[in-house]
Amino acid sequence: MTTVLLNTADELHARVRTGRRAVVMTMGALHEGHATLIRTARELAGGDGEVVVTVFVNPLQFGAGEDLDRYPRTLDADIKIAEQAGADAVFAPSVDEVYPGGEPQVRISAGPMGERLEGSTRPGHFDGMLTVVAKMLHLTAPDAALFGQKDAQQLALIRRMVRDLNFGMEIVGVPTVREADGLALSSRNRYLSAGERRTALALSQALFAGSDRHAAQEALCARAREVPATHARAEALSAIGESRAAADTHAVAKAAPGGPAAVRAAARLVLDDAARLSPPLALDYLALVDPSDFTEIPDGHTGEAVLAVAARVGTTRLIDNIPLTFGAAS
Numbered sequence: 009m010t011t012v013l014l015n016t017a018d019e020l021h022a023r024v025r026t027g028r029r030a031v032v033m034t035m036g037a038l039h040e041g042h043a044t045l046i047r048t049a050r051e052l053a054g055g056d057g058e059v060v061v062t063v064f065v066n067p068l069q070f071g072a073g074e075d076l077d078r079y080p081r082t083l084d085a086d087i088k089i090a091e092q093a094g095a096d097a098v099f100a101p102s103v104d105e106v107y108p109g110g111e112p113q114v115r116i117s118a119g120p121m122g123e124r125l126e127g128s129t130r131p132g133h134f135d136g137m138l139t140v141v142a143k144m145l146h147l148t149a150p151d152a153a154l155f156g157q158k159d160a161q162q163l164a165l166i167r168r169m170v171r172d173l174n175f176g177m178e179i180v181g182v183p184t185v186r187e188a189d190g191l192a193l194s195s196r197n198r199y200l201s202a203g204e205r206r207t208a209l210a211l212s213q214a215l216f217a218g219s220d221r222h223a224a225q226e227a228l229c230a231r232a233r234e235v236p237a238t239h240a241r242a243e244a245l246s247a248i249g250e251s252r253a254a255a256d257t258h259a260v261a262k263a264a265p266g267g268p269a270a271v272r273a274a275a276r277l278v279l280d281d282a283a284r285l286s287p288p289l290a291l292d293y294l295a296l297v298d299p300s301d302f303t304e305i306p307d308g309h310t311g312e313a314v315l316a317v318a319a320r321v322g323t324t325r326l327i328d329n330i331p332l333t334f335g336a337a338s
Contacts, residue, residue, distance in 0.1 A: 068136030210282030310335030
């Protein structure tokens with residue numbers, strides 16, 4: 009397969025479509041995480057469909073003092089990665105092509121969800137992101153658009169925009185791709201020195217610690233429900249090594265499965281340790297949120313949740329998250 013480079017909307021619109029079009033939106037500097045998105049898009053589009061990868065560094069979603077100027081631009085390498093992963097075309101427009109009249113006066117507002125977590129740290133970021141995604145969806149007119157779950161809040165906002173404004177295409181989330189040591193793949197990882205990268209591992213380690221605590225508590229609550237709330241319950245809990253829980257079987261039976269507070273605490277311990285490393289990790293936030301609106305979940309929550317973290321290591325800001333389900337063992 010030979011991947012075609014397109015630089016204008018006219019070139020894109022001139023392509024003959026015979027099947028489903030799947031689009032992967034990127035800011036370039038492609039890596040294996042992007043390649044996974046493209047391969048998934050290839051499967052969705054099928055043999056008679058088309059996969060388009062957009063490469064555009066959107067100035068609207070960078071705030072003052074952020075890394076717009078030094079954001080890596082590697083178009084030749086990006087085209088090769090896209091081609092190897094199965095893309096039919098790379099759409100890499102200029103800023104003037106996307107914003108022919110300069111910065112748009114009319115923009116998409118991310119609403120209340122866009123002011124939380126990433127939005128509170130990076131004011132205006134999500135408005136700029138949604139504006140360019142809306143433009144790219146109109147320009148590429150896909151049947152399906154794929155985004156990584158690593159940017160969970162971005163994915164949630166795009167889904168909300170498409171639903172609220174009747175865009176009429178499928179939005180597909182693809183699981184986060186990680187290095188062998190657990191670090192989530194990101195174009196910004198290349199900024200990290202060897203020491204900074206070791207510190208950065210605390211992000212994923214904290215998420216895994218929270219996830220492990222959640223799994224253990226879910227298993228405990230499931231076991232507690234399997235036997236009557238009597239002496240048999242205490243014996244069952246003791247058998248799985250939870251002596252303190254066995255001493256208060258009624259409390260265990262009534263406890264919220266997975267205990268959100270305990271999940272947060274387990275993750276926070278790892279991040280607190282990383283703050284004392286050299287170089288240190290500077291935490292922006294650790295949050296356990298409802299994926300529908302990115303508000304913190306309360307104790308007693310059942311259903312889907314996202315454990316999310318953002319931090320700086322040196323001058324590099326990284327984000328990561330992991331999905332959890334509370335009450336799955338009910």
